[in-house]
Amino acid sequence: MDIGKSIFEAIxxxxxxxxxxxxxxxxxxxxxxxxxxxxxxxxxxxxxFEDYREDLGTEGPPMVIAGFATRExxxxxxxxxxxxxxxxxxxIADEYHTVYYWREHNLRRMPSTPTVEYHxxxxxxxxxxxxxxxxxxxxxxxxxFYKLPQKPSQAVIQLGGEPYLAAYHRNIDHLxxxxxxxxxxxxxxxxxx
Numbered sequence: 001m002d003i004g005k006s007i008f009e010a011i012x013x014x015x016x017x018x019x020x021x022x023x024x025x026x027x028x029x030x031x032x033x034x035x036x037x038x039x040x041x042x043x044x045x046x047x048x049f050e051d052y053r054e055d056l057g058t059e060g061p062p063m064v065i066a067g068f069a070t071r072e073x074x075x076x077x078x079x080x081x082x083x084x085x086x087x088x089x090x091x092i093a094d095e096y097h098t099v100y101y102w103r104e105h106n107l108r109r110m111p112s113t114p115t116v117e118y119h120x121x122x123x124x125x126x127x128x129x130x131x132x133x134x135x136x137x138x139x140x141x142x143x144x145f146y147k148l149p150q151k152p153s154q155a156v157i158q159l160g161g162e163p164y165l166a167a168y169h170r171n172i173d174h175l176x177x178x179x180x181x182x183x184x185x186x187x188x189x190x191x192x193x
Contacts, residue, residue: 003050007037051171060153061119061167065099067091067174078108089115091169094176116178117186120165123156124183134158138177141166145175 014034021027040049055063065088068074074092078084084101091097096115101108123129132155135141141157145166155166163180 003046004041007041007046007049011037048171055153055170058153060169061096061116061165061178062089063171064089064091064096064169064174065172067094067169067172067176069093074110078110081108084108089113091174091176094178114186116165116167117182120178120180121183121186123165124180128163128180129156131156131158131163136160141177142175 011034014030014037018027018030018034021030040046052063065085066074066077068077068090071092074090074097078099085099086101088099089096090099090110092110092112096113097110098113098115099108099110133141133144135144135157136159138159141159141164145151145155145168151168151170153168153170157164157166159177159179165178165180167176167178168174169176
């Protein structure tokens, strides 16, 4: 499907709905939706939007916009970014963090967030999925994954004797490893009834 054509057709559809809508609040929301699609087109982000939509259809954890080996690397990126994102996910040492940026005060923050923990918890509701492969090291797992003809958005593997989720972030070509034991940490942080 041609994403540019689809965006154009979606804008036209929103316009038709806008004409039939009576509520000023709903008219404004339809305009915002159409303007968001125009923004994607005029800023040349059609392919990024197409990739985003493709990622939504996968079973993997939420999309990230960047990955960093260390907190220091991430902080330098955020500090020097001319137009930082607001409420976007990044990985720091394969842990999810949310980037917050408030333009009015040039305030930039990047707290950790239990995003992947909730994803793993959801996966485990029917019991721990069986691993598709077993490895001693991350390097072995990475080599195996990158040799796959079709890279899945996620795969359960055994890594060093523990179950892990190997999550592939196509948009940044990054393979992250998340131990299922993170769910225990999430349970510990939840208030007990």
